[in-house]
Amino acid sequence: MIKLTELLRTRGFSESKSTKIVRHLDSRVDMRMLRRRGHFEFYQRTQPKDVFNCEQIVSFLGDENRRAIFCGVYSVGGKREVTADEPLSIPIGYPHPELLDGPGVIYDLSKVSGFEDLEDRVVIDWGDAALSWAQWFRDREVVEVLPTGYVMDWPGYQAVRLPLADLRAIVASPSANREWVRRLSSVAGVYCILHANTGELYVGSASGKEGIWGRWRVYADTAHGGNVRLRARCENVAGYEDDLVFSILQVLPIGSSKDEVIAAETCMKEKLGARAFGLCAN
Structure with missing residues (x-):
């Protein structure tokens, strides 16, 4: 059995920092499409509530089961609150501007280098708390390491x-x-x-x-x-x-x-x- 920390430590992961682990799964959003188009990081940094009250996050994309696929480690910098009346600068082509209505929080997230070879490959078992998408970091079991270039399971x-x-x-x-x-x-x-x-x-x-x-x-x-x-x-x-x-x-x-x-x-x-x-x- 391989643990997530075993893979992350060899690439410089710092456990001394306060860390949250997050699993993005939203029925309104095609997360894979956001990743393909380069909009995922904007989606991640704009949240309706202050959830990233930590120094770094380990980010995953969820599927319909308990699995989650690794997509990066991010350092959490500053943040600012946004009111419902404040105009928000939205990237050209961003497909879900309707999700940005109302107050929220925008984070300064910086992707930490060194983990690129694990992106879209490391699959963990998220556990029973599937509805709790953002949690304080605790180790997870790695259930699969997908081959480089893997896209998705055959669906029928x-x-x-x-x-x-x-x-x-x-x-x-x-x-x-x-x-x-x-x-x-x-x-x-x-x-x-x-x-x-x-x-x-x-x-x-x-x-x-x-x-x-x-x-x-x-x-x-x-x-x-x-x-x-x-x-x-x-x-x-x-x-x-x-x-x-x-x-x-x-x-x-x-x-x-x-x-x-x-x-x-x-x-x-x-x-x-x-x-x-x-x-x-x-």
Whole structure:
């Protein structure tokens, strides 16, 4: 059994400082997306109450179970209170300005260097007090150290909802995400690409010996995969590709003929109105 402090001490973690351990899990917020876009640290430093009354915090992202994934150690500097009437400087593109209404506290948090190789890899058991998201530091059991480049667990075909940034990360580190590679390359099928902000969607299909995996690798490289309308959006609308999300509508056997797969794709396009209201040109 490995303890969290065993990993942190070797990288300079100071137990002499007053420390809190925090687990960010908010049903209103996609924490992974905040991390991808560089907005997580702003989210963390703006709190409705004075919770970081300490010298440093060890920060984690929670999941729906008791697990939490390490995302850094932060030194807590100054802080200031914000009133409901005080305008707050919000970073461009920050997706949740509505969370900043009302009074609160803004902290001066500085990320402590030396722990980068553990970020997004060390998984701890948070314990039974799952609702207490900010606690005074006590040691936790490390239940897993994920391989470098790991993105997320395979959720099952029906539950796939994969932002383009995560797809690119999976393609860049296939050995660390081998279950994704195995599952996506073992089936043909019909997929959907949704623009999370506008609701525009594209319905496509994948066949051949590499199945969905082979087709989605092209999107990881180009974002648009050569699709005419999707390409136009990506080339003409700044940041458009940042909000593309991939899902699977129908799974077909890897040996299905191209005609069978195209027929299933056509059926889905008609059901979803992807030609009239989406990004499908044919």
